[in-house]
Amino acid sequence: MALALLLGSGLWLGLAQVAARDSTTLTGYVRNVAGVPVANARLTLLTARQSVVATALSDTDGRYLFDDIQPGAYELVAATADGLGVRLAVALAAGVPTQRDLVVVTTSVAETVTVTADVGLVQDKDELGQTVTVIPVGRLRERATQGLAEAFAEEAGLSVQQTSPTLGGVFVRGLVASRVSVFVDGVRYTTSAQRGGISTFFNLLEPSGLRGAEVLHGPHGAQYGSDSLGGSIQLLTATAPLTATGFEFRGESSFFGTSATAGFGNATRLAFGTTRVGAVVNVAGRRINTLRAGGGRDSRAAVTRFFDLPSNRFYGERQPDTAFTEYAGSLKAVATPASGHQFVFHYQRGQQDGGKRSDQLLGGDGNLIARLGNLMLDFGYVRYDGQRIGWFDSVTVTGSFNIQREERINQGGQGNPQALIGSQYERTRTGGVSLFGSKVVGRHTLLGGADVYRDVMRGRAFDVNPTTGVAVAARPRVPTGAYVNNYGFFVQDVWEALPNRLRLSASLRYGVASYRARARDNAPVGGRAVVEDDAVRTAAWTFRLSGAWQLGRGFVLAGNVARGFRPPNMTDLGSLGLQGNGVYEVAAPAVAGRNAFIGTTADATAVSTGLPVRQVIPESSLSYEGSLRYRNGRLDADVTGFVTNINDLLTTQTLILPLGAVGTRLGTEIITAQLPTGAVFVAPAVSPVRIRANFTDARIVGIESSLGVKLTPSWSLSGNFTWLHAEDRATGQPPDVEGGTPPPQGLLRLRYQPPGSAWWVEGVAAAAHRQTRLSSLNLDDRRIGATRTRTQIQNFFRRGATVRGLVEAGPDGRFGTADDRLRLTGETLAQIQNRVLGTATSAPLFPVLPGWMTLNLRGGYRFGERQDLTVAVDNLLDQNYRTISSGVDAPGRNLTIRYTVRF
Template identity: 25%
Template sequence: MKKYCLLALLVTTIFNLAFAETGRIEGFVLDTFGNPIPEVHVEIPKLNLGDNTDSEGHFNLTKVPKGKHKITFSHISFETKVLKNLKVQGSKNLGEITLEPRVIELEEFVVTATRNKKRTVDVSVPLNIVEQDVIQKRNAKTSAEALREETGVFIQKTNHGGGSAILRGLSSNQILLLVDGIKLNNSTYRLGNHQYLTTVDNNSIQRIEVVRGPTSVLYGSDALGGTINLLTQKPSLLTKDSEFQFSGKVNGRFASADQEKTTRAQFAVFNNKLAFQSGFSYKNYGDLKRGSFGGNSKLETSTNGKKQSPTGFDAIDFDGKMIYQFTESQSVILAHQTSRQFDVPRYDKYESGSNVLWVYKPQNRYLTYLNYENSLQNKFVKFLKASVSYQIQEEGRQTQKTVTSEIKKEKDETKTLGFTLQLNSNYENNFFTYGFDFYKDKVQSELKNYSAENVFLNQAARGRFPDDSDYKSFGIYLQDEIRFTEKFTTILGTRYSFFDTKFTIPFDSSATLNLGTVEQDFQSLTASVGFNFQAAKNVFLNANVGQAFRAPNLSDLAKLGESKGNTYEIPNTELEPEKMISFDAGFKTNFLKFKSDLSVFYAKVTDLIGSEDATFNGSETIDDSIKVKSKQNIGNAYLTGIESSFKYFFKGKTNLYGNLTYTYGQNTTLEEPVGGVPPMFGLLGFRFENESYSVDSFARFATKQDRLSEDDKDDSRIPEGGTPSWFTLNLRLGKNFGEHFYGQFSVENILDYNYREHGSGVNGSGRNFILSFEAKI
C-alpha cells in the first residue's frame, strides 16, 4: 500500500510540474466592423498546436509551453495575421484580434462591363480593375494619374490640374466617364483633352473599372474608345443587430516636385440598418518642376528655369453617402459630391507667350443622386435598380493676351437631370439585362469683357455656347447572356438611342454666323455580340464585335471660342454622328503563379469628327495669327492595335509585372494619321510584399510619336517633328506600422529625366520625393 501511495504522489508531482511549465492563450477574432469571424485557424506553427474559432470568434489554445512564440491567424477571406515573440507564462488573454479582408485576385469581379457583378475571367471584353489598395500603393496625385500604369490607358495632361484618358486612340468626348454608374459626360464636353476625370477625388474612390472598346449598347453615346467608371467608397452595414459603431481615417501626401500638400479626413457611423460616411479633402499644389537631363531641347522652354510657372492651384472636395437597408433585399443610397478647383492655369498658353493670363475659374462639380435597389428574386424580375441624379458642372476661363489688353471672363454652367432604370431576369439559360436612361442638359453660357484694370466693360452677345441651350438623350437597351455550357457563354445586346437639342445663336452684326434658332435630333440603333470560352482550367478565350456611335454635342455643333493650340473654333450645325464598328479577340490566363491578358483590336470609324480649317467673316485667321477651325465630319478612319499585360508571382505576393500597348490610326479619306493617337507605351516592374512592408521598383516608357495629323501639327503642345521618346525609373517603399497606420515613401523619375507625355501641355515632373500616410481610427 505504501508503494502505491508513493507512486501516486510521484505521478501527481510530475503532472503538477509539467502543468506549471505550460499555459493557455485565448481571445476573439473580429473583422474590421467588429463582427466575429468563425473558422479562423489559430496556430503556433513551430509546435503544430492550433484551434479554430467558434461562431463567436473565440479561440482557446491550451498546453502552450512557457516562453516566446509566433502565432498565426489565417482565413481564406482575410489577410493572414502574425503575432511574433508573444510571451507566454500561465494564462494569457489577447482580447480582440482584427483581420483585414483579403482581395482574392482569382475571384476579382467587375460591374461596368455587363452592368452586373461578374468574375473578370467570365467577361469577354478587355478591362482594367484598380482596387482601393492599388490606388493607395500607387500614391497618385489624381484619379487620372492612378490609371497611368494600366494596360491600354494613356493619360494626357493639358495642365497640372488636367488628366484625360486615351483608350484605343480615342479620347475626350469619345470616352464615356461614369461616377457610381452615373454619366459624368455632358453636352459641353469637348473633343480636345480635358480635366473632368480629375474632378472625382481619388481619395474617395473604392475602385476604378475600365472597359476598353465600345460599350454603346449599354451606355449610349460617347462610349467609342471605352468606358471608365469611378466607384466611390460606401460605408458597410453590420451583419447583425447592433448599436451604432464608428470608424475614421486621415491620410496625407507631400511631394517635392510641386510642393504638394494634400490631406483628407473621413468618418463613418453604422449599424445593421443605417450607415453614413463623409469625407473632406484639401489639396495645395505649387508650380511643377520638370526634369533636368536627357529629353529634347524642344522641351526645355519652361518659363522659369526648370520651374513651369504658373502651374500651381488649390482644390477642395467633399462627399457624403448614406445607406438605409429596408429589408434584406431592399436598400437606398443617397449621396453627394462636391469638387472645386481654384484658378487652374493652362500652362501651355504661358509657355507659348500667347497669354499673360489663362486660368480655369471656376472649375466646379456638384452631384447628388438617389439609388434604389431591390433583389426581388421572383419569377419575372430578379433584380431592380433605379436612380435619379442631378449634377451641376461649372467651367470658366479668364484670359488676357497682353498686360494692356482686355480681360475676357467666360463661364459655362451645365445642369444635368438624369433618370435610369435597370432590371434583370432569368429564363432557362438566359440572363437578361434591360432598362432605359434619360439625361437632360440645360446650359447657361456667358462672356464678359473687363479692362486691363479689371473694370467691367460689357457683356458679349453670346458665350462659348448659346445661352439657355437644351440637350436631351434617351436610350433603351436589352442584353441577353446565354450560357450554352459551363465553359461557353455568348452575350448579345442591342440599343436604341435618341438625341434632341435646341439652341439659339443670337444676332451679331459683326459676324456672318447668324443661324438663329436651331433644332436638331439624332438617333441610332446599335448592337454587339461577345464570346467567352474557357479553353482550360485557367485559360479563357474571348472575342467581341460591337457597334458604337457618338452624337454631336453642343461643343461640336455650337462652340465659339479658343480651342487647342493657337486656334479659334466656330459653330457647324451640319454634323452627322460618328459611327464605329469594332472587332477584338484575345485571351486571359489566371494561374496561381502567372496571370496574363492579351487583346488585338481593329475599329473602323465613319463620319469621324475632327477640327478642320474654316473661315470666320471671310477670313481663315483672327488677328492674322490665330487659325479659324470648326468641327467637321472629316471622313473615314481605322484604328488597330494590341494591348498586353502579365504578372508572375515568385513567392507570396512578390511578383514581376508589365504591360505594353500599341495603337495605329489612319484617316483613309484624308490619307493622314488619326490625330491624338499616343505612341507605343508601357511599363515593367518588380514588387516585393509581405505583411509588414513592400518594395516596388518599375520603369515607365513611351516611344517617339511622329505620326501626326495636320491638326496635331497646329497644336503648339506637340513639338515640331513629334513628341520625343522617354522613360522614367521609379521606386515606392510601403510600411505597415501595426493595424492602424500605413506609411509610404516614393521617388518618381529617379534619373530626373525631362519628358512630356504626347499631347500634353506640361512636362512630367522631375525627380519627385513623395511621402504619404494613412491613419485609421
C-alpha cells in the first residue's frame, strides 16, 4: 500500500511538473456599471468542457490575478455576492501576460460567449462562421416555469413545441425532435429510441440545474454526430466551485407561482468548495395544475373539433387533463488532485407524475384514457480533463450513462369504453464513451477524437379487456432487445489565418450506426411471432467548413457549409403499433412479401405512388449559410440567410395494400376495413395505417435576424425576426415533415434599466404570421389541422360524448339511436355532421395555422445583496393561440412571480 501511494504521489508530481511548462498569467479589474471597483468578486477560469482550471478573488481595488495558467482558450466568469456577473472568452498565449477587465451587471439579457460551437474551444460568437444562440441563466429562469422547452422561446431561428403539458421540444430552423440533437455538458442525451414528432424526455432536464444553454443552428454532425439536421441544443450544467483559499459554502433558493396554470414550485442549490474539491447539489419540484388558455378556450378540444362548439361551454375555462407534478435533483462534484488535472462526476434524476396526453383526451381525440406513467430519467457521467498530456495540450475522456423510462396507457376509439386498454412500458439504457485531445500548432488549434454510444431497448406491452379485466400480451412499440451502436471518429482544425481578422474552421467525421432486433428476444403474442429478425448498418462522412472575416469598423462577414446525417433509428426501423399521434404505424419488415406500396399522402385520400415499401435508409442534408454582423458598442445587428437541402426525407405515408386485406393481420391487429384505393384500417385508430418511408427530398430556406440598440444608458431596444419556407423539391408543395414548419415570427423588446439601479422593467411584443403551407400530414394531425370526418364525429358522439354525459338518449331511453341528441344544443348526430361538414366527408378544423400577437410586461427588483424579485404579466390581451405542432394552447393572461434568496 505504501509503495502504491508513493508511486501515485510521484505520478501526480510528474504530471504537475509537465503541466507547469510554458505557463502564462491573466489579470485585470472587476468593476460595476458605474465604474466602481468590486471587491471579493469570485472569478473562475473554465475550459470549454466546463472544468474549473483556477479560481481567484478580487481585492479591494477590484484587481484579480490568475498565475501559472496553461495557454489555451478559456471562459472567464465573474460573480458577486449580490447576484451580479459576467462571462468572457479569453485566449492565453504561452509567456504572454494577458489583461482583461470585467464589468459585472444584473440579470444578463444577452451573451456572446460560446463553448460548444467548435469542440474544445471557448469563443466569441463573432469569431464563428455559423450561427449560435446563447441563452444566459437569467433568461432560463425567467421563462422556464413549466418545463425546459419554454426557455427557448423568443429567440431567432427557434420555436417552441409543446405536445402536452409535460412533453415539449424545440424547433431549430424548421426541424424538431429526431432532427435536433441534444447534449448535456458535451454528452449525448439524444437516444436512437426517440420518437419522430415529440421530445418525450426533453422536459425531464431541470432548467434550475443549468448555468446556460446554447443552440447551434444547422447541421453539426461533423462535431456532434448524427441527428443534427436542424441543429443541436447544448445544455451546460451548474459548475461545482473551487476556491482560491480555504472553504466556501453558498446556496440559493428560488420560489415561483403562475396564475395561468395555478402552478408553483421551488428550486434550491447548495454548493461548497475547497482548493481541491467542490460540489453542487440542486433539488427542484413543481406542481402544474390545470391550464387556462387564452380566452378560457381550448381551440382544438374534442367538442370544438367534432361539434364546432366552444370548449368552455362544456367544462369551463380550465382545461382538464393538463395537471402534473415534477421532481428533479442533481449532484456535480469535482476533484483536482494536481494542477492541470481534474475529475468531474455528474448525476441527475428527473421524474414526472400524473401527466396525460390531453390532446388525445377531451383536448383532441375525445378518448377516455391517455396516461403518461413512470416518466423517469437517470443521467450521469464521469470525466477526466488533463492539460499537457504527452504531445497534447489537453485531453478529455468521458464515460456516461443515460436511462430513460416511460409507460403509456391508452384506450382508443374516441371514447369507446369497450376498447382494449393498451399499456406500453419502455426503458432505453445508453452507455457512452468519448475522448478527444487538442494541440495548438502555430495559428492552428487541432483536435481529434472519437465517441461511441450503445442504446438498448427493453419493452413490454399488454392489452386489458375493460369488460372482463383479462390482460393479454401485445407487441411492444419497438422490439424488446433492439439495440443501436452509434460511433464515430472526428478531426477539427481552427485556423487564425489572419490574426484578429480571419478565422477559418474545418471539421470532418466518419460516423457509423448499426441496428439489430431479434425475434428470439420477443415472446410470441397469441402463439404468433410478431417481431422479425432485422439488422441494418449505415455509415457516412460529414463535414463542416466555416469562416468569419472581420471587415473592420464593426462589420463581420461569415459563412458556413455543412453536411448532416441521420441514420434511421429504432422508431424508424422497428416501430409497430399505435403511436402518440393516434396513428397505427408499421415498419417495412412487417409488410415484407405483401406487395405493399407507399401512398401519395398521409391521410385517407392517398392512392398508390407505385413505389414499393422498402427498408428505410438514412437522411442526409447539405446546408449553406451566410451572415453579415455589425457591432459598435451601441448597436448589435446581424442577418443570416440559409438553405438546407434534405435528401431521402423520412416521413410517414399511408400504407397501400392489395385489395382483399381485410381480416389479415398487421402485427397483433386485424385489418378491419379497406378503401378501394388500398388504404387499410385497424381498430385502435381512426386514420389509415401508415408506413415509414424515404418518400421525397425537401428544401428549407430561411432568414434569421436580430437587432439590439443601446438608446441611452438606461433604455435599450432589441428584437428578432425569423422567416422559413419549406418545400418538397419535386412538387414545390409543403413537405410531409413531422411537426410542420413554423410560420414567420418576430419579437420586439423595450427595456429600462438605469445604471447601477436595483430594478429593471421591459415590455415585449411577440407575434407570428399565420402558416398557410400545411402538408397532408400536418392537416391530419390533431395538433395542427385537426381533420374531422363523418365517421370520427359519429364515433365521438356515440362514445366519448355519450360516456361523459354530453348526449341524452332519444324518447325510448336507449342510446345509439338516430334520436339521440346533444344536450347543449338539442341536435341529432346527423344534424351535427351536416352543420360541421356540410356535404363533405372530411375537412380540417384549421386549414391554416392562425397567426397571433401577444403583449407582455416584465420587471425585477433586487433587495440588497441577497434577494431578488421578478414579476411578469404575459399575454396581456388574453390571446388564444398555439405554436405549431403543439397539443395544448399557450397560456392565457398569466401572472408569474419569482422570489430568489441567496445565502
